[in-house]
Amino acid sequence: MARRADYLVVHAHLFTMEGTGVGYLADGAVAVRGDRIAEVGPTSRLRSEFDADGILDACGCAVLPGLIDAHMHTPLAIVRGVAQDVAHWMQKALAPYSRHINPAAALAGTRLNVVEALKAGTTTMVDYATPLPGWAEIYDQIGVRARLTPTINALPPGGMAGWKLGDLYPLDPAAGEAALDAAAAFAAGWHEAADGRITVMLGPQAPDMLSREQLLQVKDIAQRQGLMIHMHVAQGDREIDQMLQRYGQRTPAFLDDLGYLDDQLLAVHLTEATAREAELVAQRGARMVLCSGSIGIIDGIVPPAHTFRSAGGLVALGSDQASGNNCSNIFNEMKLTALFNKITFRDPTIMPAWEVLRMSTIEGARAVGLGDTIGSLAAGKQADLIVIDLEVPQLSPVLQTPIRNIVPNLVYAASGHEVRDVMVAGRLLMRDRQLLTVDEPAVLAEARLQAEAIAGRVAADPVHAQLALLEPMAAGQL
Numbered sequence: 001m002a003r004r005a006d007y008l009v010v011h012a013h014l015f016t017m018e019g020t021g022v023g024y025l026a027d028g029a030v031a032v033r034g035d036r037i038a039e040v041g042p043t044s045r046l047r048s049e050f051d052a053d054g055i056l057d058a059c060g061c062a063v064l065p066g067l068i069d070a071h072m073h074t075p076l077a078i079v080r081g082v083a084q085d086v087a088h089w090m091q092k093a094l095a096p097y098s099r100h101i102n103p104a105a106a107l108a109g110t111r112l113n114v115v116e117a118l119k120a121g122t123t124t125m126v127d128y129a130t131p132l133p134g135w136a137e138i139y140d141q142i143g144v145r146a147r148l149t150p151t152i153n154a155l156p157p158g159g160m161a162g163w164k165l166g167d168l169y170p171l172d173p174a175a176g177e178a179a180l181d182a183a184a185a186f187a188a189g190w191h192e193a194a195d196g197r198i199t200v201m202l203g204p205q206a207p208d209m210l211s212r213e214q215l216l217q218v219k220d221i222a223q224r225q226g227l228m229i230h231m232h233v234a235q236g237d238r239e240i241d242q243m244l245q246r247y248g249q250r251t252p253a254f255l256d257d258l259g260y261l262d263d264q265l266l267a268v269h270l271t272e273a274t275a276r277e278a279e280l281v282a283q284r285g286a287r288m289v290l291c292s293g294s295i296g297i298i299d300g301i302v303p304p305a306h307t308f309r310s311a312g313g314l315v316a317l318g319s320d321q322a323s324g325n326n327c328s329n330i331f332n333e334m335k336l337t338a339l340f341n342k343i344t345f346r347d348p349t350i351m352p353a354w355e356v357l358r359m360s361t362i363e364g365a366r367a368v369g370l371g372d373t374i375g376s377l378a379a380g381k382q383a384d385l386i387v388i389d390l391e392v393p394q395l396s397p398v399l400q401t402p403i404r405n406i407v408p409n410l411v412y413a414a415s416g417h418e419v420r421d422v423m424v425a426g427r428l429l430m431r432d433r434q435l436l437t438v439d440e441p442a443v444l445a446e447a448r449l450q451a452e453a454i455a456g457r458v459a460a461d462p463v464h465a466q467l468a469l470l471e472p473m474a475a476g477q478l
């Protein structure tokens with residue numbers, strides 16, 4: 001008797017990402033029942049074994065696990081493109097804008113960024129933001145998978161306004177306490193919500209933005225509640241300077257002494273980590289998020305992910321935020337990651353296409369703590385998958401022998417617009433490039449309105465005189 005399936009995805013160039021490579025299967029099929037994958041195998045076998053309500057014909061297409069973006073700040077998409085090509089990016093470009101992002105604008109930014117990432121095949125989004133009412137609901141409603149991280153810091157109200165480069169930040173324990181309480185309440189409400197599709201991590205923003213005592217409080221809650229900690233680590237020379245002034249230690253040594261370096265930690269950036277420090281963090285079992293585009297544009301640096309992986313560490317890819325990186329597109333991150341590392345090491349064999357594809361699927365899933373649920377296509381896992389049209393000029397011709405060319409073309413030639421269908425937890429969120437759970441034109445219109453309002457407030461605020469980009473603007477370069 002035939003087994004029942006809700007969907008049968010058939011005739012695909014299937015990349016399951018099972019095993020140690022990309023797990024290719026020619027003319028492959030995936031049977032989906034409820035929110036899970038029921039079976040993976042040759043189309044001929046699954047066709048005869050399953051009686052499916054819906055058929056998704058993937059002839060001429062690659063089918064992969066949905067991509068994972070392990071570090072995003074979605075509200076900042078509302079100020080996309082206002083902070084590039086400058087030194088002291090945070091103070092001289094972003095801060096005059098970010099102080100004018102009100103809650104409605106932040107939520108419009110999140111919607112915009114989720115739509116953007118979803119259309120480029122990202123199905124799991126690890127978002128780091130202030131836990132505004134309505135933030136998690138966006139993920140709940142659109143239907144993507146999310147690891148939400150409410151920001152916890154002890155910066156005084158008004159943030160870093162008035163702080164001078166080189167001085168210690170003033171830390172405000174009451175502000176840290178309030179943020180910690182808000183994060184704990186958020187976790188109580190949203191961890192394992194939406195049938196497990198939405199989960200929560202704790203987000204001490206960076207080791208220099210909370211006191212030692214409050215970092216330990218976060219660790220204690222994380223241990224008691226089984227939550228991962230998602231933190232910027234060694235993210236800039238500013239942070240290292242703060243750590244040296246405050247504790248006389250660089251970040252990795254400080255965190256090691258504090259008991260932070262273990263498999264509960266998702267360490268973002270490691271921009272300023274030396275090779276030895278990257279090895280230490282990896283050997284302790286912490287995971288790394290590599291944001292190649294963002295750190296390239298903001299700092300002109302290639303973080304030590306190759307060293308981290310060579311020491312046995314797991315690395316996921318992240319897009320960070322659109323005010324620095326301009327886009328949340330894992331195809332972009334895969335290509336930049338492969339290129340930047342080859343260039344750094346002057347070695348074309350470093351970070352081959354298949355490895356960066358694993359970093360955005362199965363390795364990324366393990367890094368963010370979801371390796372048992374997502375990241376590969378296998379019976380019992382969540383049905384998060386993407387269908388990519390290969391019959392487009394930039395991905396043609398498809399060759400099978402003696403060399404199969406699909407994976408290099410996906411990494412080096414695809415832009416993400418080739419993603420045709422997206423499924424998360426067995427539910428189609430995009431079909432034939434049409435989003436099914438969100439009104440895309442309405443999202444774009446709202447984002448435009450909110451962004452123009454922010455720009456107006458920035459222009460009226462005397463602080464805008466600090467903007468480093470005023471000069472190129474006046475010179476006709478923007």
Ligand SMILES: [Zn+2]
Nearest residue numbers: 071073232320
């Ligand atoms: Zn970040």
